[in-house]
Amino acid sequence: DVKVTQSSRYLVKRTGEKVFLECVQDMDHENMFWYRQDPGLGLRLIYFSYDVKMKEKGDIPEGYSVSREKKERFSLILESASTNQTSMYLCASSGQGFEQYFGPGTRLTVT
């Protein structure tokens, strides 16, 4: 079974802090994704990566950056957290098929 893990289930940070969200998958998938999910807005793509050190902007990249130094690990960085970044963050991976496997999510609160 594919397993996607995320570093924290719940996180509380202060405005202006730098925040790191980590995601690890164990299926040797090429593609990894970061989404945020907000009530009424659904899943929105922040960034994705199709290979090590490669990254592409999604629909809402502003205020975020990513890092993929190893194939299994994809990190989302909030350079200076703001209250409007309070959300559920979901990481996903996919391989040759298009099916995505999601991590359990990190509920981030920025105060």
Next chain:
Amino acid sequence: GQNIDQPTEMTATEGAIVQINCTYQTSGFNGLFWYQQHAGEAPTFLSYNVLDGLEEKGRFSSFLSRSKGYSYLLLKELQMKDSASYLCAVIIGGGSYIPTFGRGTSLIVHP
């Protein structure tokens, strides 16, 4: 671009059948997914349709009509545990593997 529509909320009775519709408008098409997401949990894969027709998997079936830009998820013999959000996601053509998600349909199953 792509525009994916699904109802916001549906209710149904335990033991009944429910059909959740999804319509989309895209400049191309490369497949459609259905995911299930229980409250506070990650989305999990239900089905993938790339050709027209019905795909059956136990109590769940998914239908696709590419010419109409239309899909539905059919849930039979509803159980209380089927109360969840159901997400429709479309992969546009042109070699993309990035799904675009609808806002999800919250299904409430009552006794």
